[in-house]
Amino acid sequence: MGKNSKDKRDLYYRRAKEEGYRARSAFKLLQMNEQFALFDDISKVVDLCAAPGSWCQVLTSEIKKDKKIVAVDLQPMTPIDGVTCLQADITHPKTLQKILDIFDGEKADFVCSDGAPDVTGLHDLDEYIQAQLVLSALQLTTCILKPGGKFVAKIFRGRDIDLLYNQLNHLFETVICAKPRSSRGSSLEAFVVCLNYQPPKDWNPQLKLNQSTEEFFENVDIGKAKNVQYFDLNDDERSIVKFLACGDLNDGDSDATYTLDKERIVLPPVQMPTAPPYKEALEMKRKGLAR
Numbered sequence: 001m002g003k004n005s006k007d008k009r010d011l012y013y014r015r016a017k018e019e020g021y022r023a024r025s026a027f028k029l030l031q032m033n034e035q036f037a038l039f040d041d042i043s044k045v046v047d048l049c050a051a052p053g054s055w056c057q058v059l060t061s062e063i064k065k066d067k068k069i070v071a072v073d074l075q076p077m078t079p080i081d082g083v084t085c086l087q088a089d090i091t092h093p094k095t096l097q098k099i100l101d102i103f104d105g106e107k108a109d110f111v112c113s114d115g116a117p118d119v120t121g122l123h124d125l126d127e128y129i130q131a132q133l134v135l136s137a138l139q140l141t142t143c144i145l146k147p148g149g150k151f152v153a154k155i156f157r158g159r160d161i162d163l164l165y166n167q168l169n170h171l172f173e174t175v176i177c178a179k180p181r182s183s184r185g186s187s188l189e190a191f192v193v194c195l196n197y198q199p200p201k202d203w204n205p206q207l208k209l210n211q212s213t214e215e216f217f218e219n220v221d222i223g224k225a226k227n228v229q230y231f232d233l234n235d236d237e238r239s240i241v242k243f244l245a246c247g248d249l250n251d252g253d254s255d256a257t258y259t260l261d262k263e264r265i266v267l268p269p270v271q272m273p274t275a276p277p278y279k280e281a282l283e284m285k286r287k288g289l290a291r
């Protein structure tokens with residue numbers, strides 16, 4: 001595939017390069033902010049699964065006062081002014097302690113997670129791994145977010161997503177499923193936007209090694225499948241939430257292909273991946289060790 005063809009097929013990929021963003025994901029956060037005013041009255045933010053860092057770029061430019069932004073990712077991140085980058089796994093309890101140390105006793109106003117595992121193409125498996133990543137992000141969030149705070153996380157709208165909606169409804173006043181225009185209509189991707197964190201009274205969530213998600217939420221009246229064997233949920237274990245498309249209708253369609261001016265110069269990406277999963281394969285190929 002030529003470089004030009006990706007520019008044609010992906011308006012937001014092209015715009016990200018033109019506007020200096022490290023990834024097209026920046027527009028998803030911007031479009032959700034247009035709808036939900038996410039950046040109003042926030043200064044302390046945890047950006048989970050943040051590499052290469054386009055959400056951090058948006059956050060540093062949109063938050064004007066007293067900002068403290070912590071970015072966490074498995075991949076190393078090229079530094080961004082005003083952002084503390086942690087190379088860590090969000091599913092590991094030690095990661096929370098590192099974030100708490102940086103916040104030095106304060107709580108976050110906003111936690112976001114754009115986490116995605118490397119997809120296998122097996123939809124059920126991909127949905128399951130994504131759901132586990134969201135639950136890890138949620139666990140971490142309950143330990144660092146202040147009451148009244150906001151949480152946004154990427155989800156795949158699979159068969160059992162209404163169980164997650166139900167769990168979130170126990171912890172937040174408002175839960176919405178948002179689909180930014182820059183997220184391809186053809187993809188199952190969407191975002192849960194959770195407003196006004198309301199932790200149950202006297203709940204002091206703590207992450208421990210070897211603790212299951214179920215044990216973590218044990219003392220909270222949170223929806224969970226009772227009939228686990230058949231995953232046959234009762235109506236009170238599922239929730240339906242509002243679905244909202246966000247972003248201006250004039251913003252451009254992420255599924256459309258656009259004709260480009262012949263003279264147009266194809267810009268290089270703003271930030272090359274620091275440690276892409278294919279790096280080792282390329283190295284082996286260069287040494288003649290792989291075909």
Ligand SMILES: C[S@@+](CC[C@H](N)C(=O)[O-])C[C@H]1O[C@@H](n2cnc3c(N)ncnc32)[C@H](O)[C@@H]1O
Pocket residue numbers: 022023025026048049050051052053054055056072073074075088089090091114115116117118133
């Ligand atoms: C779609 S990218 C995030 C893009 C980012 N929001 C931006 O705007 O640049 C998904 C990221 O999730 C990260 N990730 C996946 N699993 C993770 C985990 N267990 N802990 C930390 N990061 C993880 C990946 O390394 C990847 O960088």
